[in-house]
Amino acid sequence: MPEDPVFLLNNFMKREFNIIIFGIGGQGIITLTRLLAEAALNEGYNAKTSEVHGLSQRDGSVDTHLRFGKEIFSPLVSQSKADLIISLEIQETLKAAYYAKSDKNTIFLINDFIKEIQDSKKFSKEEIIKELKKISKRIFIIPASKIAKEKLNNEVLAGIFLLGYSVFKKIVPLKPSSFLKAILKVVPEKYLEINKKAFSLAEDYD
Amino acid sequence: MEKLLSKKISEKEFLLGNEAIVRGAIEAGVSFVTTYPGTPASEIGDTFFKIKNQKSLPAQAGKIKNSFYFEYSTNEKVALEAAAGASFSGLRSLIAMKNFGLNVASDFLMPLMSSGVNGGLVIVVADDVGCSSSAQFEEDSRPYSYLAYLPILEPATPQECKDFTKFAFEFSEKFKIPIMIRTTTRIALASGIVKFEKISEIKRKAKFVKNPLQFSTMPPRVLEMHRELIEKIKKIQKFLEKNKINKIESGGRSRLGIITSGISYLYVREALKELNLDLSVLKLGFVYPLPEKKIANFIKKLQKVLVVEELQPYLEREIKRIANDANCKVKIFGKDLIPEVGELKPEIVTSSIAKFANRPPSFALVPGLKLKIPKRKPQFCPGCPYWLVFGAVKKAVNPNEIVFGGEIGCYMLAFYPPIDLQDYLYCMGSGAGVAHGISKATKQKIITFIGDSSFFHAGIPALINTVFNKSNPLIIILDNQTTAMTGHQPHPGAPTVPNGIKIENIVSACGVKNLAIIDPIEQEKFIEKIKEFLNKEEVSVIIARRPCIFVK
Numbered sequence: 001m002p003e004d005p006v007f008l009l010n011n012f013m014k015r016e017f018n019i020i021i022f023g024i025g026g027q028g029i030i031t032l033t034r035l036l037a038e039a040a041l042n043e044g045y046n047a048k049t050s051e052v053h054g055l056s057q058r059d060g061s062v063d064t065h066l067r068f069g070k071e072i073f074s075p076l077v078s079q080s081k082a083d084l085i086i087s088l089e090i091q092e093t094l095k096a097a098y099y100a101k102s103d104k105n106t107i108f109l110i111n112d113f114i115k116e117i118q119d120s121k122k123f124s125k126e127e128i129i130k131e132l133k134k135i136s137k138r139i140f141i142i143p144a145s146k147i148a149k150e151k152l153n154n155e156v157l158a159g160i161f162l163l164g165y166s167v168f169k170k171i172v173p174l175k176p177s178s179f180l181k182a183i184l185k186v187v188p189e190k191y192l193e194i195n196k197k198a199f200s201l202a203e204d205y206d
Numbered sequence: 207m208e209k210l211l212s213k214k215i216s217e218k219e220f221l222l223g224n225e226a227i228v229r230g231a232i233e234a235g236v237s238f239v240t241t242y243p244g245t246p247a248s249e250i251g252d253t254f255f256k257i258k259n260q261k262s263l264p265a266q267a268g269k270i271k272n273s274f275y276f277e278y279s280t281n282e283k284v285a286l287e288a289a290a291g292a293s294f295s296g297l298r299s300l301i302a303m304k305n306f307g308l309n310v311a312s313d314f315l316m317p318l319m320s321s322g323v324n325g326g327l328v329i330v331v332a333d334d335v336g337c338s339s340s341a342q343f344e345e346d347s348r349p350y351s352y353l354a355y356l357p358i359l360e361p362a363t364p365q366e367c368k369d370f371t372k373f374a375f376e377f378s379e380k381f382k383i384p385i386m387i388r389t390t391t392r393i394a395l396a397s398g399i400v401k402f403e404k405i406s407e408i409k410r411k412a413k414f415v416k417n418p419l420q421f422s423t424m425p426p427r428v429l430e431m432h433r434e435l436i437e438k439i440k441k442i443q444k445f446l447e448k449n450k451i452n453k454i455e456s457g458g459r460s461r462l463g464i465i466t467s468g469i470s471y472l473y474v475r476e477a478l479k480e481l482n483l484d485l486s487v488l489k490l491g492f493v494y495p496l497p498e499k500k501i502a503n504f505i506k507k508l509q510k511v512l513v514v515e516e517l518q519p520y521l522e523r524e525i526k527r528i529a530n531d532a533n534c535k536v537k538i539f540g541k542d543l544i545p546e547v548g549e550l551k552p553e554i555v556t557s558s559i560a561k562f563a564n565r566p567p568s569f570a571l572v573p574g575l576k577l578k579i580p581k582r583k584p585q586f587c588p589g590c591p592y593w594l595v596f597g598a599v600k601k602a603v604n605p606n607e608i609v610f611g612g613e614i615g616c617y618m619l620a621f622y623p624p625i626d627l628q629d630y631l632y633c634m635g636s637g638a639g640v641a642h643g644i645s646k647a648t649k650q651k652i653i654t655f656i657g658d659s660s661f662f663h664a665g666i667p668a669l670i671n672t673v674f675n676k677s678n679p680l681i682i683i684l685d686n687q688t689t690a691m692t693g694h695q696p697h698p699g700a701p702t703v704p705n706g707i708k709i710e711n712i713v714s715a716c717g718v719k720n721l722a723i724i725d726p727i728e729q730e731k732f733i734e735k736i737k738e739f740l741n742k743e744e745v746s747v748i749i750a751r752r753p754c755i756f757v758k
C-alpha cells in the first residue's frame with residue numbers, strides 16, 4: 001500500500017492526475033490507457049491521451065500518456081510531472097526517470113517482468129530498483145505477469161491486473177466501479193469475463 | 207465504430223483525432239472516401255472501412271453506412287484523382303494520407319487547384335513530426351500551401367478535428383477549392399472528448415456535367431485559371447478576417463504575445479498555466495491563407511511576439527513579412543527559441559516561453575539516471591515469414607559483395623540487427639529505381655526488396671524501367687498478402703479481394719524473363735534461386751509468398 005494515499009488525493013484535487021504507461025509492443029498498453037480514460041470520464045473529469053502506432057509498435061518500446069482533471073490542454077505529460085508511472089517491463093522503467101517529480105513522490109507501479117534487449121546486457125531487477133530509488137520513495141513491484149499466467153493462463157492480462165491493483169490500493173484516485181463500467185465499454189465481449197476477473201483479482205492481492 | 211454513427215446530438219464520445227475526422231465527415235454528409243494507409247493517418251480509412259463492413263447495424267446507422275462509398279486506392283495520387291472525379295460530379299469527397307502521400311498526389315494536386323472542385327473536397331494529411339513511425343524525411347506539409355495555393359486548416363484537439371472537417375466541406379464548396387486538413391501524430395493519435403452535432407442528410411444525384419472550360423487545364427485557359435485561383439485566395443482572405451476559426455485570446459496588460467496553431471497551441475496553454483503568465487495568444491485555425499489584417503492588428507499592440515510551431519519556421523516567415531508590411535516595431539521570435547527538428551513537448555515550450563518572458567523555469571527537474579536502457583530495436587514479429595526471406599538471402603550470398611536496397615513497409619526492419627541487410631532506403635517504389643541506376647553505373651550486384659502493397663503503389667514503373675533500359679538487379683517482392691505495417695489493409699493482390707490481381711502476371715507482362723514464386727519456408731529452393739538469378743544478365747524477380755501471421 002502507498003504510505004499516504006490521502007496526500008496524493010489532496011494533491012490531485014488541486015490540478016490534474018498524470019499517468020504514463022511504459023512497456024513493449026503487444027502488451028495491451030493502448031487498451032489500458034483507454035480504460036483509464038473512460039474511467040476518468042465516468043467520474044466527470046476531462047481526459048486526454050496520446051499514443052503511437054505503426055513502426056513504433058513492432059516490439060520496440062511503447063509509452064502512452066494519460067491526463068485527467070478539470071482542465072487539460074496537452075495530451076502529453078510534461079517532464080517531471082508524472083503522478084503515476086505504470087511499467088509493464090522493468091528495464092523500460094528506467095526511461096520514466098525523465099517524468100519523475102523532483103520531490104520523489106511519483107509512484108512507480110512495476111510489473112516484475114524482464115524482456116531481454118537484443119545485443120545488450122540484461123540489467124538485474126535489483127540493479128534497476130536501486131537506481132529508481134534515487135528518484136522515488138514510492139516503488140511497488142508486482143509479479144503481475146506471473147499471476148496472470150498462473151491464475152488466468154494469459155500473460156497479456158498482466159496489465160489489467162496491475163491496473164486493478166492501482167485502483168483497489170487507491171493509487172489511482174478513481175473508483176473500481178468506474179473501471180468496471182469502462183471495461184464493459186472498451187473490451188470486446190468475448191474477452192470481457194476474463195478481463196473483469198483479472199481486474200478484480202487484484203483486490204485481494206497484498 | 208457504431209458510436210460514430212449516432213444520431214444523438216450533444217452525445218459525447220472519447221475519440222482519437224482520426225476518428226473525430228471521420229465523424230466530422232459523416233456529419234457533413236460525405237459521399238465518397240478514398241485513402242492509402244500510412245501512419246499516423248491510417249485509422250481514418252480503417253474506420254470508414256470498418257463502418258462499411260459492419261453487419262447488422264440498426265436502421266438509422268445502416269442508412270449512414272450506405273450513404274458513402276469507400277476504397278483503399280492503389281496509391282495517394284490515384285486516391286486523390288478518384289476523390290476529385292466524385293467531387294467534379296457533385297459529391298462531397300474526402301481523401302486521407304500521411305505526409306509522403308501528398309508528395310505522390312502532388313502531381314495531380316497542382317492542376318486540380320487550377321480547375322477547382324464542385325462537391326466539397328477535403329484532403330487530410332498527417333505529418334509524422336519526430337518520425338516515430340516514418341523513415342525518409344521529417345516532412346512539414348504546410349509549405350504545399352504556397353506551391354499550390356492550397357488552403358490548410360490545422361486542428362488542435364479531437365473536437366476541432368471533427369468541427370474543422372465539417373467546416374472544411376462547407377468551405378470547399380463555398381469557394382469551389384480543395385482544402386487540406388493538416389494533423390500531426392499528437393493530434394491524429396491523441397484522444398479526447400468530442401461533442402457530436404447533427405448528421406446532415408445530403409441527397410445528391412452524382413452527374414459529371416461536361417464543362418471543358420473548367421476541367422481541361424489547357425493553355426491558354428490555364429493562365430486564366432491561375433488568375434481565378436489568385437482571386438479565390440483573395441476572397442478567402444477577406445472571409446477569414448472575420449471568421450472565428452482564427453481566434454485571439456487576449457491576455458492582461460502584458461505586451462508580449464504568442465502566435466501558434468495545432469498541437470503547439472495546447473503546449474502554449476499548458477506552459478502559460480505552468481508559468482502563471484497571462485499573455486495574448488493568437489491561435490490560427492487556418493495556416494493558409496493567413497488573416498493578415500487580424501495578425502497585423504494583433505502584433506501592433508505588442509512589444510514582442512513568439513511564434514510557436516513545430517518543424518519549419520513557416521508561420522514565422524509570414525508573420526515577419528506581415529509585421530514588416532504593416533510597419534510594426536514588434537520584435538518577432540521563433541526558431542531562435544523553438545527547435546526546428548523533432549516534436550515539441552510541453553516542457554520544451556514552457557522553457558522557451560520562460561526565456562521569452564524572462565521568467566525562470568518554474569519547476570525542478572529530476573537529474574537523469576546513470577543506468578540507461580539501451581534502445582530496443584523494432585523487429586519482425588515472432589513467426590513472421592520475413593525472417594525466412596532474409597535468412598535465405600544471408601545464406602545465399604556474402605552480404606559484403608552485394609548492395610541491398612530497402613523500401614517502406616515491415617521489411618524496412620531489415621536495417622536492424624540481427625538482419626543488417628539495408629544499404630539504402632527512400633520512398634515506396636524507389637528500391638528498384640535506385641537499383642537500376644547503381645547497376646548501370648557500377649555493374650555491382652544488387653538485391654532490392656519491395657513489399658506487395660508497395661509494388662502496386664509505385665513499384666511497377668521502376669520494374670518496367672529495368673527491363674526497358676536493361677539492368678540486372680534481383681528484385682525480391684515480399685508478398686505477405688496484406689499491407690502489414692499500417693494495420694493489415696487489403697491491396698489489389700490480397701487473397702481477400704475477389705478476382706485479385708496476381709503480382710506474377712504483372713511481372714511477366716512487364717517482360718521479366720527470370721521469375722520465380724517461392725514460399726520462403728522452402729529455404730533450399732529459395733537459396734538456390736537467389737544464387738542462380740544473381741548471375742543473370744537481365745533483371746530477375748523472386749516473389750516470396752507467405753502470408754503475414756496476422757492474415758486470417
